[in-house]
Amino acid sequence: MNKTADYVIIGGGVIGCSIAYNLAKKGAKNIVLIEKKYLTSGATGRCGAGVRMQFGTETNCLLAKNSIEMFENLEEELGYQDSIEFKQGGYLLLAYTEKMVEQFHKNLGVQHKLGIPSRWVTPEESKEIVPHLNTQGLLGATFCGKDGHCNPFKTTDAYAKAAERLGVEIMTYTEVKQLLAQDGRITGVETDKGVIETPVVVLCAGSYSRDLAATIDIDLPITPERHQILVTEPVEMMQGPMVMSFYHGLYCQQVPHGSFVMGLGDPNEPKEYNFNGSWQFLHEMAAKATFLLPPLANLRVVRQWAGLYDLTPDRQQILGSVPGFEGVHLAAGFSGHGFMIAPMTGKLMAEHILGEETSLPISMFDFSRFARGELFVEPSVV
Amino acid sequence: MCQEKDKNLTILCRCEDITLDEIREYINQGVTDLEQLKRLLRVGMGPCQGRTCTPLLINEIARATGRPVKDIPLTVFRQPTTAVKLGVLAGGINHE
Numbered sequence A: 001m002n003k004t005a006d007y008v009i010i011g012g013g014v015i016g017c018s019i020a021y022n023l024a025k026k027g028a029k030n031i032v033l034i035e036k037k038y039l040t041s042g043a044t045g046r047c048g049a050g051v052r053m054q055f056g057t058e059t060n061c062l063l064a065k066n067s068i069e070m071f072e073n074l075e076e077e078l079g080y081q082d083s084i085e086f087k088q089g090g091y092l093l094l095a096y097t098e099k100m101v102e103q104f105h106k107n108l109g110v111q112h113k114l115g116i117p118s119r120w121v122t123p124e125e126s127k128e129i130v131p132h133l134n135t136q137g138l139l140g141a142t143f144c145g146k147d148g149h150c151n152p153f154k155t156t157d158a159y160a161k162a163a164e165r166l167g168v169e170i171m172t173y174t175e176v177k178q179l180l181a182q183d184g185r186i187t188g189v190e191t192d193k194g195v196i197e198t199p200v201v202v203l204c205a206g207s208y209s210r211d212l213a214a215t216i217d218i219d220l221p222i223t224p225e226r227h228q229i230l231v232t233e234p235v236e237m238m239q240g241p242m243v244m245s246f247y248h249g250l251y252c253q254q255v256p257h258g259s260f261v262m263g264l265g266d267p268n269e270p271k272e273y274n275f276n277g278s279w280q281f282l283h284e285m286a287a288k289a290t291f292l293l294p295p296l297a298n299l300r301v302v303r304q305w306a307g308l309y310d311l312t313p314d315r316q317q318i319l320g321s322v323p324g325f326e327g328v329h330l331a332a333g334f335s336g337h338g339f340m341i342a343p344m345t346g347k348l349m350a351e352h353i354l355g356e357e358t359s360l361p362i363s364m365f366d367f368s369r370f371a372r373g374e375l376f377v378e379p380s381v382v
Numbered sequence B: 001m002c003q004e005k006d007k008n009l010t011i012l013c014r015c016e017d018i019t020l021d022e023i024r025e026y027i028n029q030g031v032t033d034l035e036q037l038k039r040l041l042r043v044g045m046g047p048c049q050g051r052t053c054t055p056l057l058i059n060e061i062a063r064a065t066g067r068p069v070k071d072i073p074l075t076v077f078r079q080p081t082t083a084v085k086l087g088v089l090a091g092g093i094n095h096e
């Protein structure tokens, strides 16, 4: 199989599918999306599925707020017959130290300027929101009722189906082996099924973006980091919001299906490609979750798994082009919060790729910030 | 298998309450990848982790695609091997 395309998108996660749809919607033709396994086989299908507007920088607040407003109408926009299981039960972010309290108040200030309906809540009010919360040691929390959950498989499926209806060709079980370039411009991609000639490549292959960029001597500062997560059997709805504690490195939410999804960040995690679940994670997760949310002790864990964060030095995504290189666009390095901003990211990337002015600025996410030493610091991530 | 009975009532995945008809609908739309069916329908994601329904599902896919059962790739089996209570798992550790 040798063929030509106007645009080749590498990666069938939520980001690749959202970019494909948005490009096609704007009238771009001859778009091919390549995925080495099946759609959502990467981080997208392994994620915690939480969506929130509560960030600490104006840029991320705007990206997330716009995206959540897009999730609200996504089924209609994409003509999806099924449900993307969007639930707005809120996010309760817990504060355990004076420093956190101070930071959370700063974050609220940023959020309120942008019209995000978040607020400070006392431990007593937190208990009204999540009655089974153990408030021992809790100094307070912030809550935003517009935050919540969305099903990543269905969301990606919705984008992929809509993209296909607009003419995008999606090739699964096809792996890109290397990018092809000549004189500082992209000429194509070599896959395990043959070469596709193209003047434009959009790289959204998660952690693997680094390996692919390296084939044309572009050095992307992205490192894979394993994150583990588990799901319980489904029970009656009892917890509206996602409960998140940066102090414990924990998040826990009951999804519309009734099961609880919960995960931990481990500061000592080695940086490597690792998909194995560990016994220590089960123990530690269970200890922390049953301390914070005691009644969960009665729930049975049915499955645990692991996925990769594609970490950049400042834990923020890389969006945009590569200076001095024609035809390469990057949307990778989402560092653990890429699902929730996928709707707006797809739109912004499509605008950028087509040379239009982007609806929100993206220059702070450009690849050269690392060389310039201008890291973008977001205080509010696990 | 029991496809002679009332189709609407034949449950293939009893943990997640998914009928044979629902599964056939996806398969007819071209979704014949076990990994995809699992993620889009939740078949095999219940407390038994597909121990009951996966063999039935593979038969269905084999029938629809004309491929031999041995050529249908299985999904990854994930821990724990049986459902365990969080409280029991937490028991082994001291925490604040």
Ligand SMILES: Cc1cc2nc3c(=O)[nH]c(=O)nc-3n(C[C@H](O)[C@H](O)[C@H](O)COP(=O)(O)OP(=O)(O)OC[C@H]3O[C@@H](n4cnc5c(N)ncnc54)[C@H](O)[C@@H]3O)c2cc1C
Pocket (backbone or CB within 6 Å): A010, A011, A012, A013, A014, A015, A016, A034, A035, A036, A037, A038, A039, A040, A041, A042, A043, A044, A045, A046, A047, A048, A049, A050, A051, A174, A175, A176, A177, A204, A205, A206, A207, A208, A209, A212, A227, A228, A229, A263, A306, A307, A308, A309, A331, A332, A334, A335, A336, A337, A338, A339, A340, A341
């Ligand atoms: C445990 C965990 C919990 C998370 N929780 C949340 C959360 O609650 N909220 C949130 O917003 N985000 C969360 N995230 C982050 C989120 O999952 C990601 O940021 C997001 O899914 C990124 O999507 P993506 O499309 O960029 O990457 P991916 O979904 O990883 O997609 C990249 C795709 O590229 C494919 N690929 C790789 N190499 C090649 C190649 N050579 N050729 C062809 N295809 C290739 C891969 O197979 C993969 O499917 C979490 C992540 C993890 C791991």
Ligand code: FES
Pocket (backbone or CB within 6 Å): B012, B013, B014, B015, B016, B043, B044, B045, B046, B047, B048, B049, B050, B051, B052, B053, B054
């Ligand atoms: S019968 Fe399908 S998961 Fe148990």
